[in-house]
Amino acid sequence: VENTGFIYYYEMKIVWRIHNSCMEAENHTEVSQLLLLGLSDDPKLQPLLCGVFLCMYLFTVLGNLLIIVAISSDSHLHTPMYFFLANLSFVDICFTSSTVPKMLVNVQAQSKNISYIGCLIQVFFMIFGGMDNFLLTVMAYDRYVAICHPLYYTVVMNPRFCGILVLISWFVSLLHTLLIRRLTFCVGTEIPHFFCELAEILKVACSDTLINNIILYVSAVFLGVLPLTGILFSYSKIVSSLMRISSAGGKYKAFSTCGSHLSVVSLFYGTGLGVSLSSALTHSSLQNSVASVMYTLVTPMLNPFIYSLRNKDVKGALRRLLNLPA
Numbered sequence: 001v002e003n004t005g006f007i008y009y010y011e012m013k014i015v016w017r018i019h020n021s022c023m024e025a026e027n028h029t030e031v032s033q034l035l036l037l038g039l040s041d042d043p044k045l046q047p048l049l050c051g052v053f054l055c056m057y058l059f060t061v062l063g064n065l066l067i068i069v070a071i072s073s074d075s076h077l078h079t080p081m082y083f084f085l086a087n088l089s090f091v092d093i094c095f096t097s098s099t100v101p102k103m104l105v106n107v108q109a110q111s112k113n114i115s116y117i118g119c120l121i122q123v124f125f126m127i128f129g130g131m132d133n134f135l136l137t138v139m140a141y142d143r144y145v146a147i148c149h150p151l152y153y154t155v156v157m158n159p160r161f162c163g164i165l166v167l168i169s170w171f172v173s174l175l176h177t178l179l180i181r182r183l184t185f186c187v188g189t190e191i192p193h194f195f196c197e198l199a200e201i202l203k204v205a206c207s208d209t210l211i212n213n214i215i216l217y218v219s220a221v222f223l224g225v226l227p228l229t230g231i232l233f234s235y236s237k238i239v240s241s242l243m244r245i246s247s248a249g250g251k252y253k254a255f256s257t258c259g260s261h262l263s264v265v266s267l268f269y270g271t272g273l274g275v276s277l278s279s280a281l282t283h284s285s286l287q288n289s290v291a292s293v294m295y296t297l298v299t300p301m302l303n304p305f306i307y308s309l310r311n312k313d314v315k316g317a318l319r320r321l322l323n324l325p326a
Contacts, residue, residue, distance in 0.1 A: 034185065038107070
């Protein structure tokens with residue numbers, strides 16, 4: 001009897017383990033859909049949100065696409081500065097195209113679903129959006145070399161070096177996406193956002209996210225703190241160099257080439273700071289989502305307008321591209 005009871009105990013223990021394993025597999029590994037809660041559940045706001053986001057998205061894509069075509073078609077703009085600007089426009093198009101269309105489809109279909117693969121794609125391009133920091137830093141360094149060391153400009157800013165700088169950010173984006181693949185999610189996981197933001201995904205994951213958080217903090221330093229430090233260093237050197245120029249006209253002409261870049265930097269880091277403060281001061285998912293609209297849509301939409309309005313070379317290239325009178 002004792003042996004029978006002993007055997008029965010272990011049989012039940014094995015069955016319980018198998019049951020738990022099956023439930024874990026069902027709840028975690030078989031997840032193919034996640035839920036995006038969006039910006040609002042109010043049916044009256046849905047048409048307004050859809051119209052506003054659609055207009056902003058079309059302006060973003062059209063404006064950045066014009067910048068890319070103008071730079072590609074005009075030989076005068078085949079320089080490192082405009083190579084990085086074309087990459088910046090390409091990143092902005094990819095970033096907004098991975099998030100906004102899905103949100104518009106969900107609003108129209110009154111659905112909150114997003115596929116697991118679609119979520120991974122959004123994560124990749126969201127991190128890829130962090131490449132903006134890196135590109136703005138490289139553009140600041142480009143201006144520093146052009147103004148402070150003009151004789152070495154073509155040697156330092158060679159095509160191979162520029163290509164390597166761009167590829168580094170691609171690698172960082174891919175690393176984050178591969179690390180997300182190791183996470184598991186429960187059935188019915190809800191993401192309190194209108195797209196799969198990395199920080200929100202790590203909060204709702206059902207598995208250990210320690211490694212992901214460590215990589216997130218490291219990349220935040222690599223793509224956040226270091227780029228801003230580089231920009232401030234470059235412009236400190238530029239200002240120091242301009243102070244040694246005696247002619248007021250020479251100072252203005254040299255610094256005017258930095259005007260567009262400074263405007264974009266101010267807009268980018270200003271909205272980023274606003275989002276960070278919003279996240280720190282409030283725990284409201286809605287307010288955080290609204291703040292995120294600034295860097296996911298507003299900044300990419302305004303970048304081409306800033307460069308086309310403040311940069312004579314880009315304005316000239318756009319006029320020639322569209323056959324407009326000077």
